[in-house]
Amino acid sequence: MTFRQATYDEPLLFEKRSGDEATVDLTDLVPATIRRERLELPNLPEHDVVRHFTRLSQMTFGIDSGFYPLGSCTMKFNPKYAEELAALPTVARLHPDQDESTVQGALRLMFELQRALATISGMDAVTLQPAAGAQGELTGLLLAAAYHRDRGERRDQVILPDTAHGTNFASAGMLGFQIVEVPSKDGRVDVKALDAAVGPRTLAFMLTNPNTLGIFEERVLDIADVVHDAGALLYYDGANFNAILGKTSPGKMNFDIVHFNLHKTFTTPHGGGGPGSGPVGVRKPLEAYLPYPLIAFDGARYHLDYDRPKSIGKVRAWYGNFALLVRAYAYILRLGSDGLTEAAERAVLNANYTMHRLKGILEVPFGGIRKHEFVASAASLVPKGVRTVDVAKRLMDFGFHPPTVYFPHLVEEALMIEPTETETKETLDAFVDALARIVGEDPTTLKGAPHHTAVARVDEVRAAREAVLSWRTAKARKPDSL
Amino acid sequence: MLRALGLRAIEDLFSDVPAEVRTDGLDLPPGLSEQDVVVRITEMLAANRSMDDMPMFLGGGIYDHFVPASVRAISSRSEFYTSYTPYQPELSQGILQALWEYQSLICELSGMDAANTSLYDASTALGEAALMAHRIHGGRVFVIPRAIRWNRRSVLQNYLLGGSLSVRDVDYDRTTGLLDLAKLREAVTPDVCGVYVETPNFFGRFEEQIEAIREVVADAVLVVGINPVAQAVLRPPGDYDADIVIGEGQALGNPANFGGPLLGIFACRQEHVRKMPGRVIGLTRDANGHRAFCMTLQTREQHIRREKAMSNICTNESLLAVSAAAYLAVLGSNGLRALAAENIRRAKDLAAAIDRIDGYVAPVFKGAHYNEFAVRAKKGYDRVRKGLLDHGVHGGIALKRYLPELENVALFTTTERHRPEHVERLLQALEALA
Numbered sequence: 001m002t003f004r005q006a007t008y009d010e011p012l013l014f015e016k017r018s019g020d021e022a023t024v025d026l027t028d029l030v031p032a033t034i035r036r037e038r039l040e041l042p043n044l045p046e047h048d049v050v051r052h053f054t055r056l057s058q059m060t061f062g063i064d065s066g067f068y069p070l071g072s073c074t075m076k077f078n079p080k081y082a083e084e085l086a087a088l089p090t091v092a093r094l095h096p097d098q099d100e101s102t103v104q105g106a107l108r109l110m111f112e113l114q115r116a117l118a119t120i121s122g123m124d125a126v127t128l129q130p131a132a133g134a135q136g137e138l139t140g141l142l143l144a145a146a147y148h149r150d151r152g153e154r155r156d157q158v159i160l161p162d163t164a165h166g167t168n169f170a171s172a173g174m175l176g177f178q179i180v181e182v183p184s185k186d187g188r189v190d191v192k193a194l195d196a197a198v199g200p201r202t203l204a205f206m207l208t209n210p211n212t213l214g215i216f217e218e219r220v221l222d223i224a225d226v227v228h229d230a231g232a233l234l235y236y237d238g239a240n241f242n243a244i245l246g247k248t249s250p251g252k253m254n255f256d257i258v259h260f261n262l263h264k265t266f267t268t269p270h271g272g273g274g275p276g277s278g279p280v281g282v283r284k285p286l287e288a289y290l291p292y293p294l295i296a297f298d299g300a301r302y303h304l305d306y307d308r309p310k311s312i313g314k315v316r317a318w319y320g321n322f323a324l325l326v327r328a329y330a331y332i333l334r335l336g337s338d339g340l341t342e343a344a345e346r347a348v349l350n351a352n353y354t355m356h357r358l359k360g361i362l363e364v365p366f367g368g369i370r371k372h373e374f375v376a377s378a379a380s381l382v383p384k385g386v387r388t389v390d391v392a393k394r395l396m397d398f399g400f401h402p403p404t405v406y407f408p409h410l411v412e413e414a415l416m417i418e419p420t421e422t423e424t425k426e427t428l429d430a431f432v433d434a435l436a437r438i439v440g441e442d443p444t445t446l447k448g449a450p451h452h453t454a455v456a457r458v459d460e461v462r463a464a465r466e467a468v469l470s471w472r473t474a475k476a477r478k479p480d481s482l
Numbered sequence: 483m484l485r486a487l488g489l490r491a492i493e494d495l496f497s498d499v500p501a502e503v504r505t506d507g508l509d510l511p512p513g514l515s516e517q518d519v520v521v522r523i524t525e526m527l528a529a530n531r532s533m534d535d536m537p538m539f540l541g542g543g544i545y546d547h548f549v550p551a552s553v554r555a556i557s558s559r560s561e562f563y564t565s566y567t568p569y570q571p572e573l574s575q576g577i578l579q580a581l582w583e584y585q586s587l588i589c590e591l592s593g594m595d596a597a598n599t600s601l602y603d604a605s606t607a608l609g610e611a612a613l614m615a616h617r618i619h620g621g622r623v624f625v626i627p628r629a630i631r632w633n634r635r636s637v638l639q640n641y642l643l644g645g646s647l648s649v650r651d652v653d654y655d656r657t658t659g660l661l662d663l664a665k666l667r668e669a670v671t672p673d674v675c676g677v678y679v680e681t682p683n684f685f686g687r688f689e690e691q692i693e694a695i696r697e698v699v700a701d702a703v704l705v706v707g708i709n710p711v712a713q714a715v716l717r718p719p720g721d722y723d724a725d726i727v728i729g730e731g732q733a734l735g736n737p738a739n740f741g742g743p744l745l746g747i748f749a750c751r752q753e754h755v756r757k758m759p760g761r762v763i764g765l766t767r768d769a770n771g772h773r774a775f776c777m778t779l780q781t782r783e784q785h786i787r788r789e790k791a792m793s794n795i796c797t798n799e800s801l802l803a804v805s806a807a808a809y810l811a812v813l814g815s816n817g818l819r820a821l822a823a824e825n826i827r828r829a830k831d832l833a834a835a836i837d838r839i840d841g842y843v844a845p846v847f848k849g850a851h852y853n854e855f856a857v858r859a860k861k862g863y864d865r866v867r868k869g870l871l872d873h874g875v876h877g878g879i880a881l882k883r884y885l886p887e888l889e890n891v892a893l894f895t896t897t898e899r900h901r902p903e904h905v906e907r908l909l910q911a912l913e914a915l916a
Binding site: 005010012013014018019021022024025026029030031033034035036038039040041042043044046049050052053054055056057058059060061062063064065068070073075078079081083084085087088089090091092093094095096097098099101102103104105106108109116119120122131132133134135137138142145165166167169170171172173174175176177179215216218220221244245246247248249252253261263269270271272273274275276278312313314315316317318319320321322323324326329330332333334335336337338339340341345348349350352353356357368369392393396401402404407425448450453454455456457458459460462463464466467468469470471472473474479480481482 | 483484486487492494495496497498499500502503504505506507508509510511512513514516519520522523524526527528529530531532533534536538540542543544546550552554555556558559560561562563564565566567568569570571572573574575576577579580581582583585586587588589590591594595596597599600602603604605606613631633634636637639640641643644645646681688689690692693713714715716717718730737738739740741742743744752755756761762763764765766767768769770772773774775776778779780781783784785786787788789790791793794795796797798799800801802804807808810811812813814815816817818819820823826827830850867871876879
């Protein structure tokens with residue numbers, strides 16, 4: 001496939017010709033000591049603003065633009081009906097402090113979604129409050145800490161496998177917990193090493209299953225026993241939930257706490273970085289600690305239940321990313337039990353098919369089948385001076401978003417590939433064909449890539465050195481890059 | 483495809499999932515057609531009464547401003563909303579430039595040098611600001627106004643658990659509603675790493691003692707909470723040497739969405755940039771010397787720094803930041819300043835009109851307000867609140883939940899969205915309920 005990204009030398013908003021400043025009389029409105037006399041935002045014709053951002057959008061690659069096999073991010077099709085529903089005034093134009101009697105529809109939707117997520121995960125109770133996966137982790141660890149504290153125990157260690165997402169480390173670090181990392185064996189948790197690591201200080205063990213290599217942790221019940229025997233809790237990182245829908249559940253695997261990424265598994269759009277949504281499910285013994293309010297139903301009315309004396313309180317303002325909860329619930333209703341299970345099946349099939357076709361082109365460490373994603377390595381290209389980053393950049397020239405690169409760390413020159421269920425065989429074949437061609441290309445072509453994007457390879461080192469994060473700073477410093 | 487893999491059935495792909503943990507499907511109803519889903523959800527949500535159905539005088543962090551259609555047209559570009567975090571800058575220049583422009587616009591409003599591309603909302607921005615103040619200063623106490631939304635306080639306490647930092651309250655002056663300066667002086671001891679001040683504050687009052695507060699804060703970190711629209715007519719916190727500026731950015735072109743998603747504004751001075759949480763976009767060049775943008779200073783972030791990261795945040799609220807940039811670009815400084823002035827004027831007029839009705843005092847606190855103000859209902863607010871609903875109008879937020887001494891007081895908010903007939907309906911209902 002040939003690909004040429006739209007390219008504009010689009011000036012900054014601030015570089016466009018601004019209309020004249022109008023005067024605003026603030027005399028009786030703002031006391032002189034705190035009054036602002038000028039604000040330097042450009043005054044532009046509306047049509048120019050629309051054209052500006054339209055051009056910028058054309059220099060942006062979304063799932064609607066092409067294949068986006070970003071490992072661990074589950075970039076599947078974002079259905080358009082969900083967008084329409086989220087834009088309804090009965091979603092968008094609700095204030096969170098409205099009287100409960102005026103938001104019965106919203107509360108009902110949230111109540112039903114709490115239940116659906118509990119069913120899907122095999123947990124007893126769910127909070128929809130966390131704003132994203134990482135905030136779900138933070139919430140889950142706060143719940144674990146509250147649970148142990150209530151039992152008179154002070155536990156301050158969080159155990160993580162070396163395949164864990166960076167956010168697991170950061171969430172535990174943010175709460176001041178000590179982190180114990182256990183190495184993997186054959187791409188799986190080394191249960192012996194885990195057994196040696198757990199103890200009376202262990203708060204929780206956080207596990208992604210299937211893990212970030214796309215490998216299912218077959219000994220998950222042994223892992224749960226080891227963790228529970230030490231009095232610790234088992235935490236399920238839901239980033240890879242897409243692989244197991246209907247096939248198993250965190251509950252069935254003896255996990256105690258689960259976070260979901262609605263923007264992955266339940267395909268709410270990721271918005272170029274967010275918003276996301278990271279509900280958390282727990283087993284009965286942890287329910288009392290969930291953030292308030294939960295959405296409750298008394299048989300006649302839905303209400304916000306704040307009467308939760310053991311609750312950890314709040315992790316963000318109000319009740320959750322409601323507009324995304326609407327999208328996710330619409331998706332769950334649309335797919336239903338059959339569709340969600342089929343989504344997992346197709347996601348796993350697509351990953352294994354892509355991996356199978358890629359063998360012989362790139363190295364794929366670790367044997368066996370994978371779940372929804374797999375990790376390949378470009379280490380074999382290093383002798384000819386080519387690295388993973390070069391392969392990734394060159395993929396853009398064929399109209400593909402590159403996979404996640406250099407993660408997980410235990411694979412050298414890693415390319416983490418997650419095709420998702422909404423891609424066709426034709427797309428997967430074209431992607432593998434492109435990689436096959438790239439691997440055979442001369443290093444100069446690869447090092448010079450990408451060639452067909454709005455800009456050539458970007459100098460990230462310079463960006464970090466100059467640290468120019470605003471027009472104000474740019475104007476003051478006049479860096480070369482301006 | 484199965485054949486290519488040498489497999490017979492899809493089940494063979496799940497042979498690595500042990501039988502003991504297998505489930506047989508999900509205990510949910512079967513899928514529905516797209517039409518049925520749309521009908522079902524639309525009907526369920528029809529039980530809501532939106533701001534289109536009933537005038538509401540609610541604010542307290544979320545404001546109902548008119549959003550020009552161009553803003554939604556821009557944020558609905560599917561290249562923007564279906565893209566992931568721009569890890570690959572060459573393919574994502576457009577959104578990177580839009581986010582850099584957002585950072586720049588926030589810096590113009592706040593007078594800061596650097597902004598990130600967003601945190602979840604103002605409450606988590608406050609939590610992160612307290613942690614950052616500790617990183618900068620080292621002290622273990624963070625000072626906040628006692629008059630603050632309790633959800634912000636609750637979130638702050640959860641964010642501070644790990645650093646064993648504590649929160650210290652400073653009361654407000656009962657006449658002006660502003661921070662009690664004498665009490666602030668007592669509170670700012672040498673172990674204080676930072677002080678948080680809001681302007682406009684919880685009561686809608688502009689904090690007029692900002693210079694004096696800056697002096698009291700001395701070498702601790704000054705964190706200023708802003709309303710980005712009001713900021714168009716207020717001195718930028720950079721002017722009075724604030725270190726960090728946070729705020730709720732929903733008002734900039736984003737719907738209320740029943741409280742989420744929101745837009746946590748976070749900006750700081752250049753000297754603190756490497757201690758700032760969240761994703762930032764930097765200016766640079768490409769291999770051919772053309773101007774380019776990319777995510778930068780990533781060594782502060784979780785995917786590189788893991789437990790030593792400044793924050794665990796990964797997914798943020800970027801799309802709302804794009805909307806905010808589009809909104810500010812459409813309005814320009816002229817539009818935004820006129821809007822802020824209009825909101826002040828309307829609140830002033832509304833407060834005066836309510837005050838003229840027997841049985842109410844408005845505003846409760848004397849001095850200049852933004853677009854909200856405290857109202858005292860002499861015979862109690864609970865009854866008035868319920869009565870207003872019967873009259874088809876939604877009253878303000880009762881304050882006794884946050885501040886028990888404000889038993890009969892509510893926070894009323896107005897914006898340019900309220901039509902004269904909405905205001906009239908409110909006033910008539912208040913009169914009937916007095």
